[in-house]
Amino acid sequence: MPTNYLEKIYAGYLGMNIGIRLGAPVEPTIWTYERIYNTYGEITDYVKEFKNFAADDDANGPFYFLRALYDDATDRDITPNDVARAWLNYSREGVGMFWWGGYGVSTEHTAFINLKKGIPAPQSGSIEQNGPIIAEQIGGQIFIDTWGLVNPCNPKKAADFGEAAARVSHDGDGVNGARFFCAAISKAFETSDINEIVVAGLAQVPADSTYMKVAQAVIAFHAANPGDFRACRDMLERDWGYDKYKGVCHMIPNAGICILALMYGEGDFNRTVEIATMCGWDTDCNAGNVGTVVGVAVGIEGIADKYRKPINDSIVMSGISGYMNILDIPSYSKELAILGYRLANEECPQELLISFKEDEVYFDFELPGSTHNMRLSNPFFCKLKHSTERAYQGTGSLEVMFDRMTRGEQCKLYYKPFYNRDEFSDERYSPTFAPRAYSGQKVSMKIYLDQWNGNETLGFAPYVRLAKSKQDLLQGYVKLVNNEWLDVEFEIPDSQGDLIDEVGIVLESYTPAKFKSLGRIFVDEFRIYDKAKYSIDFSKQAIHFGCVTPFAHNHGAWSLVDDAMYLMTAEPSEAYTGNYFAKDYTMSVQLNPQSGDSHMVAVRAQGAMRGYHVGFDGAGQVSLFKNDFGYTKLTGCNYEWKLNEEYEFTATIQGNLISFSINGEELLKYADDTFAYGMYGVSTITAARTYYRNVKFIEI
Known part of the structure; x- marks a missing residue:
């Protein structure tokens, strides 16, 4: 394993998301190569300023499909079927994840329907099943970056993993693109020489394939014309263009662009993603793929701050878990590194293991330049950056400089554990969110004051903000002590059914105007942890990206009616929320059935295909089901229930024991150890109409 493995992953994953963000505003088909050039000329920075960049399929797939390593391939190499199960489990059918462009039009949509209809992988993505045009679109290449990141310095193994994943939906050159990029990413861990990286990638591609031929054409053109990438782009248009390779977004023309960007970028990360974007066609996919390769190759120091800073260590996604849809890049880089050690059968460093906590928020600021998506409310008074000058432990911290603040002037330093729709500029791939901070949990951090000027030391108040009312819940001001670390811990107060969308501290100056406060604070070891206890009041919720907050819906028509969440559906439907990794808890909801038998x-739902479901199941029946890619009834009992009456359902799961009560009367108790953690929510397995009110959740 490389000695700088974690940092290389961090740079590669940042590079992927920088490329995606750079290329997304000029995606086809509206944006042609000529239109990009005539509008923006030489692209040397982001062409749009997003409030927050919304979800993108190029990021969704590499994250969610890798979950196959947790769900099925826990002690062996992956198979196409493992990844196919991740497709079915983590996608909300028809929304998010990837482009749902229609069967026989969108390769991913086609493969999903095939899987749902019982056509297994790899047949689901084969040329035999779908024909060569659908099978050789670009998706096999764009969802695979993480397979290269978890298989460093082993191009053959990385390519094999990429192929297994790509064969769920692709075949032929659609798979060759996966093999090339996984191998190239893997090779980039041991060399920054782009020629060596490209050679290693192509060594994993069949010599007689069209993918190889377009790559060789670009390499030969570059050798003869090394200073003119636009001339090479003209050659690709002439000899390998979209007019020759049909479908919406074929692999071959875009493979040519990727090789072009790698060769003409000459190992310069910034130039490489810029060229990939300026060349048009599938801009975000191409820039994202080459961004991963060159990001790993050059490391953090090779990525310009102008590209890194707007990412701010965070992306959002649009899978079925609103909790996992809010992703902290340094934390995820650690997770990938841990997986990499596992796949290599090597012992993972203990300091890496203890620095990653999947079920809580934990920021140690150890990775170079990391900010963990911490933010400031007032950039006039304060400036934020990563620091290696001072740390509570380790080598890194977050530094906030406060500049000439006077008495009463404030600035917030905070983390975003939840997003509202108005915090995004567009609707890309309909992300949906469950908060990563809840009432009852604890927040802790270490704060060090280095004050240069002012006759009073700076003060702060811990706070959380409510998402609907925008009210700040302050915990009381504390004065910092100059040149000392202060331990800060507080419990998140009851949000009274609202959600929490900011967690942090309010900095305030106590210095009169003639003195002015000037200096810095350092923040380290930021955590949100411990047991949650909260409620969800639907009068304080909204519909964002087609979902009732804070739920992710799969099937059905969901709305807010009379301070309730309302479902109307003709098919099995679910709504999930909460910490994806929650283990032992009680959840309750007031439920009013209007029609239907289910x-x-x-509880402990791990996606659309995994979890427990309990409640009304036909006339006079209550049943407990296990959904493990198909429903199995575990137990049940008689219970006379009626439509249009209010019932309080309470489900408790602790260890392997599941209990279920209605209106305080325990009806079912059953032991099963299939699922050890998961989300909670509401569901039906038949057509139904239902009102839901007053959700309550308590971790045990």
Whole structure:
């Protein structure tokens, strides 16, 4: 394993997301190569300023499909079927994840329907099943970066993993693109020489394939014309263009662009993603793929701050878990590194293991330049950056300089554990969110004051902000002590059914105007942890990206009616929320069935295909089901229930024991150890109409 493995992953994953963000505003088909050039000329920076960059399929796939290593391939190499199960489990059918462009039009949509209809992988993505045009679109190349990141310095193994994943939806050159990029990413861990990286990638591609031929054409053109990438782009248009390779977004023309960007970028990360974007066609996919390769190759120091800073260590996604859809890049880089050690059968360093906590928020600021998506409310008074000058432990911290603040002037330093729709500029791939901070949890951090000027030391108040009312819940001001670390810890107060969208501290100056406060604070070891206890009041919720906050819906028509969440559906439907990794808890909801025979709650749900569901199941029946890619009834009992009556459902899961009560009367108790953690929510397995009110959740 490389000695700088974690940092290389961090740079590669940042590079992927920088490329995606750079290329997304000029995606086809509206944006042609000529239109990009005539509008922007030489692209040397982001062409749009997003409030927050919304979800993108190029990021969704590499994150969610890798979950196959947790769900099925826990002690062996992956198979196409493992990844196919991740497709079915983590996608909300018809929304998010990837482009749902229609069967026989979108390769991913086609493969999903095939899987749902019982056509297994790899047949689901084969040329035999779908024909060569659908099978050789670009998706096999764009969802695979993480397979290269978890297989460093082993191009053959990385390519094999990439192929297994790509064969769920692709075949032929659609798979060759996966093999090339996984191998190239893997090779980039041991060399920054682009020629060596490209050679290693192509060594994993069949010599007689069209993918190889377009790559060789670009390499030969570059050798003869090394200073003119636009001339090479003209050659690709002439000899390998979209007019020759049909479908919406074929692999071959875009493979040519990727090789072009790598060769003409000459190992310069910034120039490489810029060229990939300026060349048009599938801009975000191409820039994202080459961004991963060159990001790993050059490391953090090779990525310009102008590209890194707007990312601010965070992306959002649009899978079925609103909790996992809010991703902290340094934390995820650690997770990938841990997986890499596992796949290599090597012992993972203990300091890496203890620095990653999947079920809580934990920021140690150890990775170079990391900010963990911490933010400031007032950039006039304060400036934020990563620091290696001072740390509570380790080598890194977050530095906030406060500049000439006077009495009463304030600035917030905070983390975003939840997003509202108005915090995004567009609707890309309909992300949906469950908060990463809840009432009852604890927040802790270490704060060091280095004050240069002012006759009073700076003060602060811990706070959280409510998402609907925008009210700040302050915890009381504390004066910092100059040149000392201060331990800060507080419990998140009851949000009274609202959600929490900011967690942090309010900095305030106590210095009169003639003195002015000037100096710095350092923040380290930021955590949000411990047991949650909260409620969800639907009068304080909204519909964002087509979902009732804070739920992710799969099937059905969901709305807010009379301070309730309302479902109307003709098919099995679910709504999930909460910490994806929650283990032992009690959840309750007031439920009013209007029509249909199935009205349930879900616990330890790990996606659309995994979890427990319990509640009304036909006339006079209550049943507990296990959904493990198909529903199995575990137990049940008689219970006379009626439509249009209010019932309080309470489900408790602790260890392997599941209990279920209605209106305080325990009806079912059953032991099963299939699922050790998961979300909670509401569901039905038949057509139904139902009202839901007053959700309550308590971790045990």
